[in-house]
Amino acid sequence: MPQGEKQVLTTTLHRYSRYTKYLLTIMLYFGEIFVIILFAFTSYASLQKGALRVQFQSPAVPLLHSNATVREFYEGDIAVPFFTVLQSDVSLVLYYAPWDFDSQLAIQDFEKIANKYKGQVFCTSINCWVHSGLCKKTFLKLRSFPLILGYVGASRGIQYRGPLQYDYLDKFVQSLLTPLIRIETVADLNKLLIQSAVVVTGFFNFDLAKPKGFYPFYTASLRYLEYDSRKTVVFAVITNPSAAQRLGIRLSMPRQFDLRLHLWNETLIYPYNDNAIDTSQLLQWIHYRSHSPMQFISPSGRKNQVIQRYLIEQQRPSLILFTPSSILSYQTMVVKEVALNYYNCVSSPRITRLIQESEIQRDAMEFSRLAFERQCGISEKRKCLSNNISINAHQPSKDDISVEEKCEFSYEPILPKLEGLGCRTNRTLNFFVIDSHQYPNLLINLGYSSKRINQNSYVVFVVDPMAESHYAMTLPLTRQNLQNFVINYTEKRLRRFHRSRQKKQKTKKSCYAGRVCIEEISADDFTTIVLDPLYDALVLYKKKGCVFCEIGARFFLKISQMFSSPSSSILKKTNVRQIKFATIDAEENILPWQYTVDKFPTIIFYPAHRKHDSRIYPHNLELNEANLLNFTLSHLSLKNRIIWFTRFCQDTACLQEAQRQIDAQIIIIERNIRRSRNHLLWPENSDRKSVAKIQNYVKERHFFKELGYSVRKAVVDIPGGHKPDEYRDGIVLLA
Template identity: 25%
Template sequence: MHMLRKYREKAKNLPSSIYHNADKNENSKISNKTDTDSEDEANADLIFEDSVNEYILKMVNFIKELAIFCFIFAAYAAITHDPPKVSKSPAAYPFFPTNSVIKDFYRGQILEAIEQARSSDFSFLMFYAPWDAESQAAKAEFLKTANYLKENVAFAAVNCWQPGSTCRNQYNKVFRWPVLIAYPAFGNGIQYNGPIESSHMISFLQKLMKPVKKASEIILDFEEAFIIAELNTLPGSEEYSVYYSTALKYLENDPLGRISFFVKPVKKTKNQLSFYLWHEVKILDLNQSDWKVDVIMQWILKNIYTTSSWTLPSGSKSLVLSNFLQPGPSLILFTPMNPFYGFSDYYMMLQEISQEYANCNNYAPNFDMKSKRLDNYLTYKHLKKICKSQIYGEKQKDVLSVTTNLVFFNETYNDRKKKNNLNLYEDIKSENCYDIFPQTFKNFRMIEASSSISRKEIKTSMLRDEFDPKSMPNLKKNQYNNKCKNLLEAEKLFKPIFEPVNLESVELSVAKLGCSNQTLEFVALNSLIYYNFAERLGLDLFSKKDRSGVVIVHQKLESHYVMKNAVTSTNIRRFIRNFTNNTLIRSTDTISDITSVTTRSYHFNKTIQRSKPIYVKELTSKNFLDVVLNEGKSVLVMYYSKQCSYCNGISYIFLTLARKLSFVKNLQFRRIDGDINILPWEYTMDAFPTILFFPMFKKEETRVFPSDIPIDLTNLLGFVLSNFDSVTKLNAMYSICLHYQLEKEKRSCFTSVRSYTVALIEQMLKQWRKSNNRHRQIVLHNLRQLKQLQFLFTHKPEDLKLIQLYFNKLKFGLTNDYSSKSKESIKTEL
């Protein structure tokens, strides 16, 4: 407006000959119309005024455009130059209790954590994310491990998720938490890849602290195989350092430590390793330049061969178990694995049987499994006796103060109060076993004898033995204290189980049965952790005292076989022989048949009182055949799966139809989870949902709902009616009419029912004319019932009780084919 006012003032200052008042021009034009000079002057004034207004309008538009451009430019500059507004990351907070033995670097200070780890002989670090569920679950187990080994291992935890921290910047591509790494004082870290359970982590760290043992004359202290190296073990030996690092590196690949590493000290190194497998010994000769950790590790992993093995599924999607189950059959032994003991008698039983099964070339075994099992039993008995003696009574109190109350299952905890009678060689006395294991009992007797010898005190400037923690007596005592500590903790987890001795049983042989094309893989699973796998196969381990069971799974044939007898050597061998001879019966037991506390979601409680009727009931593999093969009922079954999202919508349609046909008493609606229930092959479906109709009498004429037709209420009702006989169809039509809400629709429906009844009577009259005398009596009986129904449909269609009475008298189909059951029933009524 200011600019417009400025231009108007400039126009007024023009000469008078050019600018004239509008009123004068108007009067001049009216008075002197004939004066041509005045007209020219007036036109000139108008043209000049129009040009000035046009100029002013252009200037105003230009200023507006300039202002809009400046505004857009300023907004763009503000958007592009201002820093993005991002919410701040949450403040870091301690993940572990501040008074615990674990040093928690909750701000992600990874450099400080590793520096502190290297300052200890052994340290165990947990890299976690505080929001991660698995990290939260591992928190308690890691804390138990730290409390147990706090005197020997330094424990620390690092928050590797905290934004901006050094750990987050360095390990920003980790896809799973937690990550557990053990750091020795020198060398690379060893990642722990076993179960996140305190017992397994404790066993892993104890093996990590003593990865190499000294070889003796009789080696029985091993898991599945062992390696002996003849090396120079003097301080500074490079060969021993490489061998020691190899033993540590192997625990990263196998946290269970199935291979034991032994060393024989020699003055001159041969750079030779002897790998003792169950059937052969493999030798590795290396030059000095090839004596490296990677070379030895590759050789070990390439040549290891065992007839059986423990399997440790990760708990998430993996192919660990699938690799054992495909493509042929596999025998799975579910048994408790207690890492504190270092042995499992049932698993060693499986090793013994599998080695006999796979010995096709009559190999002479390198070690006797029976002797090893007996040695473990006697060692356990002797150690248990020592731990209760007065020799270690004072230290036992200290052991009890640092142990944790580790309870995995309530059943396991309750069984600690019960006496375990599953002991092998219960009648064998220790004094009679010296001839069997002279080396073992020689050591035991030396220990017992040393405890009875009185020691003389000698004056010296050095520390006395009882005050020197590194003295030989204290080291031995500490060694047995640690063994007693492990024994006490092992008793809390699960007591050892040994094969019961049955002197009357006949020893069977499975030798060379594995030499055929269809050979078994032998796998063992820890039943304390992986009991859910057994429940999926219908094996309830919690109902057994030893928590053990045997199953053969044939993935290719989609079959499995459960051993019903107790787990013994004789029963397992008989089970294998029957499988080889194809005499086993395919098991149909599944998780739905187990009623343990761990499978409540699959157990259907029949004692619950319900006020509303149940239109669709659940079937299992136990009652499936009894229900669908009942000749007195027509059954409509829907196969579904909890993993099928489309089945949820179909379930509503199925339930709606069941409610509408609830008046049809000889029709049942059932459903079954085809994913967890194992059925005979002829009743097994490979797609969900699938709907089958089982007719009343002719079960062999079972129909499947067509897969090319959409499953909706109209199509499903048409499918059911098309498979009904005439009388059942009349019953179904009447049941549908009862569920109409509008009176007009209900009357129309009853009209259709009456018309169909008349047509049905006409059809039966034709049959009566063509039938013999015996058949005419049956038809005449049905005609009487239809006559009464027609009368009720016309006058009392709402009288459900009376109509149901006459429908119940029509118990058979109106065809020429009558079952013997229907004939006998009609004779009784006539």
């Protein structure tokens, strides 16, 4: 290396080292200054003698009036109420937060329960939100309100998990008072099987002072209420030895008890070991072994997956009865009879006997209702409070026969075709019951309006998640109509449920001159507007909460504006029809299968005179004005395509391309005219249809020649080869 270059390199390295040391020194000083400032602020804060400002909770106030039957401890005390709970036979405790809306509603029904069971059940409410109260300090894991617990004596609390309504809460209290039902005869067992889904029976040696296994069985009946607020599983005790023998129950010396699970199609015996019953194992055994042809669905009202688990994940169609009653009603028994017969695959005498027993009880209910209406003088058109009639009504007497004949009250026999149908088809139904008053949104989402719910609360739907469709039963709910409905669904005779929701019509003032308005149609308007054979239609499918639908609607509106005003001189001379633009909410409106979509947003073009040849805007193509405009033009008829093509041309080159297409079309028409004329030279081909065809060709040729003349004139009129820029977004048409 030359000496000069070496000296320059040494000087450069020396300067670089000096700058580096300078920067490191500055960074060191800044770090020390930052530490000093931080220490100063910390010292200043520590020397402050003022206490932290804390906003105290406002003093608690009672939710109920002073004369209420419910003893309210609004300051959060739990010592006094629990002392009373331990001394009471049955108690009901409501833990609430005063700001919680559900708590405010629940405490009203809670007071009605306290008034009804005054002297039988001790009812108290505790404010578990006061920070200074013992309830807040004791129950730290209480995350939701309200919480209702039932206590029987000194046993642990039984949580109520059902709907916060009076009817359901009343049934829960009745179950606390009488968790076990007495069975004297076999007929009593059959009645319980109709009224409930599962019956758990226990037969014990009551000759002993403390029957072995009875207390765990009693405890299990109480604990099961936490998972079965509707009391679909009934615990019963057989007290008549002769009835036990008829059921095949015999106690031997080493065996001191007998537990059985009675289902609709079988009876299971509980496996016992060492003459002892484990309550947890018994509850698990009941839970996993229980099944019923008809189930009650009771969502908690909070975020859960109950509907998903029962209706969607099973991948099977479901028949759902929406009923306003929380008790077993006439309509519920009709559905259960159909379900029993639907699953009676081997013509079981046991199932046949249950159906007959259900008919007897249902007849008794209906005769009682008719007798009640006759006594009250209520006409058949008015509603009667028949839901309060007990299911154990008296049997019809001879005097009631005239009522039956007068009201034409009769039952048609079940068709043999329905028996065992669930085992002969791949479209097997599940049967469910849902409270329509407790969960009206489910009905509304299925397309049943709230007005129709008030008129008729007993509604039957078949929901098929695999086919993404549902079907409604329009006839009155009778056994004959229901079984025909099931058979028609199995044989694919039902039509998909039609749902149409029309938006409020906009006034003419809102769509004034110079403003582009797109009509939002419903399923009822789809046929008359979109499927009109004389017009081309472009439809935007959207749904609520779709962000991309809002973005696509802007481009859709812009294209609608471009096609709305044919003001050019070329279009004034043509008789071109306007394109119909419309949007539809595909979630709120159920269309026939051939017009549904699976993605949102989706744009479909329905051409005139060939609606079956509709085209979908490609989802893999970017949605913008130019692409949507070219998509629309490319699917128009040839005549309309050329007309609108000349409308959107912005320069001479575009008009020359339009002229080329017009000339090509004229050549094709003249070729068709010559071919048709040659065809007429033969005598056997000289008919009126051929002559009319030539006349139409001549009219089209004249039209395209006039259009070509207008295009050539427009080219000459463009100053500098460009038209005024009507669309400043720079739309480029592909020829």
